[in-house]
């Protein structure tokens with residue numbers, strides 16, 4: 077009889093997409109870890125997609141960065157933590173003393189835990205005194221943030237996943253949900269199974285796997301979403317389905333928004349022509365939306381990653397405001413976030429234009445509130461550099477030190493060759509990572525080993541505002557440390573008080589208390605119920621949606637939806653319609669670059685593959701980078717399926733094999749974002765992507781770069 081104790085499962089949260097699935101990690105007698113879905117977690121009820129299910133295969137120590145290193149005579153050598161931290165703190169201090177606080181920057185990541193993000197933001201904005209802290213979340217959801225702020229007065233996501241179960245119509249815009257957010261997609265599939273009458277509409281230039289569920293697919297011409305939704309706004313107003321009482325009592329700006337919409341989009345036939353979609357299909361969408369009260373419009377990178385991303389978001393929200401379909405079960409606009417903690421980073425102000433606890437950098441009272449709470453010597457007074465501008469400023473010499481944390485901008489940024497020039501020129505490049513060799517690490521002057529998933533401890537927040545614990549179930553490898561601890565270590569070495577955190581719990585408690593410190597009546601982001609949470613309760617914290625309060629019985633009470641009371645976060649309590657004049661992408665195709673490059677994810681890889689690339693079975697689905705194009709375009713440009721081709725723009729070029737996936741329209745090509753320069757051929761599509769950004773959000777236009785495709789290796 078085997079009397080050895082049954083190992084305890086540790087409950088944690090998947091580190092990949094913004095669905096935020098709960099997982100259990102169970103140590104096995106042979107030292108391996110068994111990963112399963114957490115049946116008690118509201119986001120997934122025990123289900124995992126293939127990436128989540130393969131998490132155990134990504135946990136080994138092979139390739140891990142285990143010790144600090146510093147560059148000496150051009151080469152990196154192992155160093156003690158003392159030496160490495162001193163090099164960081166001393167280097168930052170010297171540059172700040174000579175050139176001022178805006179000469180240094182942090183570039184962080186939606187992979188960070190909220191606690192890491194909080195300390196990074198506090199160091200930069202409250203102590204160094206610059207807002208030059210931006211994040212790779214800028215690249216995936218900052219247009220949604222900007223759209224929420226314009227419409228609602230703060231970055232507030234109205235609904236929750238349960239709304240997908242309750243809707244009678246689900247509109248998925250710019251989202252290959254089937255591959256990028258699989259567990260949410262499965263939820264929609266179950267809805268369709270249970271209630272076949274529910275209408276699913278997919279709006280996407282490509283015919284993706286998500287279309288398998290669709291009753292209607294609108295293959296919209298890239299970049300024309302504002303035309304489509306302005307046309308819908310105009311149609312809804314004429315159809316008499318506006319909620320007049322809601323509009324009059326709770327909104328402003330409808331007249332201007334309708335005026336703007338009707339300039340180009342009053343005639344559905346003209347909209348259909350411009351968006352290159354079948355007029356009957358367009359009318360089926362418009363008519364269905366008008367006739368369905370419980371409609372949810374979920375959007376993701378296809379909307380956000382655009383030079384008109386913020387207007388696209390607001391053109392969607394306008395339609396929900398016009399019909400009053402917001403803040404009630406089964407309806408509303410819904411931003412699906414890409415990363416596991418894109419939302420948590422926003423809660424603590426981890427973007428160059430935000431303060432902690434959803435306060436605003438350009439609001440003097442908010443700056444005063446945060447500085448008072450921190451008792452900090454200063455507070456940043458103006459917005460910092462957003463991601464694309466940050467790397468331009470580094471190349472221009474205005475920013476002389478950058479600390480890159482948990483991200484790989486040499487692969488993930490647009491115009492990646494420019495990022496390389498910037499890192500080559502930068503006086504001090506610090507990189508914290510879990511992997512020893514990434515494309516970005518090659519430029520580091522100081523390398524700091526970080527804890528990875530399964531080793532670190534803290535919280536993340538998913539797309540529906542659900543705060544969920546990531547818990548450690550593995551020992552720290554080598555000398556790796558938590559990111560919040562490294563940041564606090566450097567802060568103390570720079571002579572700053574306020575960083576005496578001894579645990580992630582201590583950081584979380586300060587973050588929760590700051591959310592409750594604000595006292596101006598407009599605080600819809602609030603964690604009052606989590607203030608003063610004892611460490612054992614933090615350890616046991618169950619997933620809970622913010623705002624969080626305590627009920628009369630002392631139990632935590634989260635909030636499934638916002639705006640149920642029809643109050644928004646603008647000072648007058650009203651939401652805003654935003655006038656959105658349609659505009660074309662910044663860079664148009666021309667005879668030299670006649671095709672539109674669209675980029676995105678494949679089903680089984682995550683970001684720059686530094687983790688998913690370690691699990692062999694995840695390569696079974698898609699083994700290498702590819703250029704997906706229409707067979708007739710391939711014929712026209714002299715390339716053949718299965719052969720290598722070169723895709724190039726005025727910013728750079730990469731090589732991959734041509735395929736005909738069957739879902740792409742003529743005039744476009746699709747290349748995945750994941751492949752990096754660590755493989756045999758450098759397949760970084762970031763070198764090709766244009767650096768145009770949305771003027772409001774700063775989010776890059778990853779979905780629309782003019783390119784040419786030609787046979788590779790032919791003179």
Ligand code: SF4
Pocket residue numbers: 090091092093094095096097120123124125126127128129256257258259260
């Ligand atoms: Fe992880 Fe997203 Fe898959 Fe859930 S859907 S298991 S969060 S990658």
